Amino acid sequence: MFKRLKITDYDFKLVAFIIAINVIGNLAVGSANPLYVKKELLGSILGFFLMVVVSLFDYNVILKFHWLWYFICCGLLIAVLVAGHASHNATRWFNIFGITFQPSETAKIMLIIFFAQFIMKYREKINTLMFLASYFVLCGIPMGLIYKQPDMSTTIVVATLVLSVLFVSGISWKLIIGAITVAIPSSIIFLSMILKEDQTLLKDYQRKRILSFFYPEKYVDNAYQQANSVIAIGSGGLMGKGLNNNEITSLKNGR
Structure with missing residues (x-):
C-alpha cells in the first residue's frame, strides 16, 4: 500500500514550480486583500502536506x-x-x-x-x-x-x-x-x-x-x-x- 521512497525519488523541479506558484498566489492575494492571506497560506501549507502524504501511497x-x-x-x-x-x-x-x-x-x-x-x-x-x-x-x-x-x-x-x-x-x-x-x-x-x-x-x-x-x-x-x-x-x-x-x-x- 505504501511505497518506499527515497528523497531522490521526488521530482524537485516539479516541487519547486508548485512552491513558486503558491508563493506568487499568496503574494497576489495579499496584495489584493490582506484579510485573505492567512486563509490562503493555511490552504497552501495543508495542500503541500497532503501532496507529500498522497505521494507515499x-x-x-x-x-x-x-x-x-x-x-x-x-x-x-x-x-x-x-x-x-x-x-x-x-x-x-x-x-x-x-x-x-x-x-x-x-x-x-x-x-x-x-x-x-x-x-x-x-x-x-x-x-x-x-x-x-x-x-x-x-x-x-x-x-x-x-x-x-x-x-x-x-x-x-x-x-x-x-x-x-x-x-x-x-x-x-x-x-x-x-x-x-x-x-x-x-x-x-x-x-x-x-x-x-x-x-x-x-x-x-x-x-x-x-x-x-x-x-x-x-x-x-x-x-x-x-x-x-x-x-x-x-x-x-x-x-x-x-x-x-x-x-x-x-x-x-x-x-
Missing part, C-alpha cells in the same frame, strides 16, 4: 478503490444538500468548527480518479454504445447533484473534466466529430431559447450569468468579474502596478 491502490471514491463523492454531494450550510440561496458548503468545506471541489479529484480507472478497465469497449451510456449516466449523477445546490459554474467545470478524460482516452474521432456536429446547433438553439424573457429552462440569475458573457454591457451586474478584469488590465498595463496597489481606475485613462 501506491497510486494503483488508490485506483483499485475507484468505486469507493465515486460513492464517497456522491454521498458528500447528497449530504451537503441535506445538512449543508446555506448562503446566498445556495447550499454548497459544510461549516465544520468554523472551517468551510465545499464537497464539489473534492468531487473533481474523486471523479478524475474514478473515470480514469473506469476507462482503463473498459478501454476496449470505449467506442460502444453500452460503455458511453454507462459513462454519461455515471457523469450525470454527481453533475445533477452539484447543479441542484445550485452551482452551474462547477457543473460546467465537472462536465469539462469528465469529457476531457474521455477525449484523451482514445475515443473514436468519428464519435467526437459526430458529437461536435450535434453540439453546435444544439448550443445555438439553447442560446436562442434562453434569450427569451419567459424561458423556463434556467433560473433568472443563471440565464443572466450566461448572457453576461456575450453581452457584458447589457448585464453589468452579472459581468462584474469580466468588467473588472478588463479595467485592471487597462489600468495596470502589461507590467501591472506592483504589490500592495489594488486600486483600479478607468480603462480610458489607463492609470
Whole structure:
C-alpha cells in the first residue's frame, strides 16, 4: 500500500514550480486583500502536506478503490444538500468548527480518479454504445447533484473534466466529430431559447450569468468579474502596478 521512497525519488523541479506558484498566489492575494492571506497560506501549507502524504501511497491502490471514491463523492454531494450550510440561496458548503468545506471541489479529484480507472478497465469497449451510456449516466449523477445546490459554474467545470478524460482516452474521432456536429446547433438553439424573457429552462440569475458573457454591457451586474478584469488590465498595463496597489481606475485613462 505504501511505497518506499527515497528523497531522490521526488521530482524537485516539479516541487519547486508548485512552491513558486503558491508563493506568487499568496503574494497576489495579499496584495489584493490582506484579510485573505492567512486563509490562503493555511490552504497552501495543508495542500503541500497532503501532496507529500498522497505521494507515499501506491497510486494503483488508490485506483483499485475507484468505486469507493465515486460513492464517497456522491454521498458528500447528497449530504451537503441535506445538512449543508446555506448562503446566498445556495447550499454548497459544510461549516465544520468554523472551517468551510465545499464537497464539489473534492468531487473533481474523486471523479478524475474514478473515470480514469473506469476507462482503463473498459478501454476496449470505449467506442460502444453500452460503455458511453454507462459513462454519461455515471457523469450525470454527481453533475445533477452539484447543479441542484445550485452551482452551474462547477457543473460546467465537472462536465469539462469528465469529457476531457474521455477525449484523451482514445475515443473514436468519428464519435467526437459526430458529437461536435450535434453540439453546435444544439448550443445555438439553447442560446436562442434562453434569450427569451419567459424561458423556463434556467433560473433568472443563471440565464443572466450566461448572457453576461456575450453581452457584458447589457448585464453589468452579472459581468462584474469580466468588467473588472478588463479595467485592471487597462489600468495596470502589461507590467501591472506592483504589490500592495489594488486600486483600479478607468480603462480610458489607463492609470
